[in-house]
């Protein structure tokens with residue numbers, strides 16, 4: 172059997188290093204990005220002139236795109252391509268359960284299998300190839316993706332057979348991450364107001380019951396040094412929390428914390444467009 176040819180669409184903060192790790196694992200990858208493929212393409216990839224060109228060469232296509240709207244537009248292009256080699260589309264983007272189900276339907280009409288595979292671990296995890304890959308889709312298609320998933324991920328979880336189930340787990344994770352970041356910012360500002368410095372607060376909390384991903388990672392590595400460089404845009408985190416809240420509405424599950432978080436992230440994003448999500452600390456501290 173001929174070796175698989177892979178395609179990768181969306182070479183941003185996450186897509187470019189993930190693609191580099193696929194190439195590092197010895198896979199042949201053609202790439203495309205709407206911004207500037209030649210600039211963003213990782214070394215060793217083959218540049219495709221368009222989505223259409225890529226669809227005619229690659230049998231499996233990975234997506235790492237900003238949101239569900241863009242994913243649907245690209246899926247429509249894939250499904251409409253006249254010359255098609257592709258049989259499987261794997262979406263690493265965060266889009267939400269309904270958007271994943273819709274993408275799956277759009278592709279199924281063209282005989283293409285969709286695998287829902289959002290990731291967690293940030294840009295650092297994408298560079299290290301240690302992402303958590305949360306997968307839902309048909310068993311056989313997921314089995315066939317063992318090598319590429321192993322190249323980008325450290326932990327791969329098959330959470331169910333249906334597109335959208337992985338998105339649900341990804342959204343609830345990001346809601347928890349966003350809540351940890353916002354609540355930690357508020358708590359740190361409270362401690363500082365009492366004259367205790369940030370590092371001391373983190374030292375105490377990190378060996379106590381309040382520790383979380385913000386106290387253990389985002390604060391010591393991005394906020395204390397003042398670099399605010401987690402590589403995850405506040406716009407994207409705000410999108411994820413809003414999507415979580417929207418999908419909680421669809422599911423009819425409780426939203427008391429979710430609605431407060433979504434309002435807070437929206438306000439921070441309106442105030443600080445273009446910032447990294449760790450800069451919510453600066454918003455809450457009134458530093459800007």
Ligand code: NAD
Pocket residue numbers: 180181182183184185186203204205206207211235236237238241244245263264265266290291292293294401402403404407
């Ligand atoms: P990004 O904005 O850095 O990258 C998105 C890329 O998609 C850009 O290079 C853009 O030019 C390209 N693009 C946009 N529209 C396109 C189109 N129609 N055709 C082809 N390319 C197009 O975003 P990112 O931070 O890499 O995130 C990508 C996805 O991964 C998002 O859904 C995000 O929520 C999710 N995610 C991000 C992180 C993170 O820490 N950055 C972590 C986990 C998941």
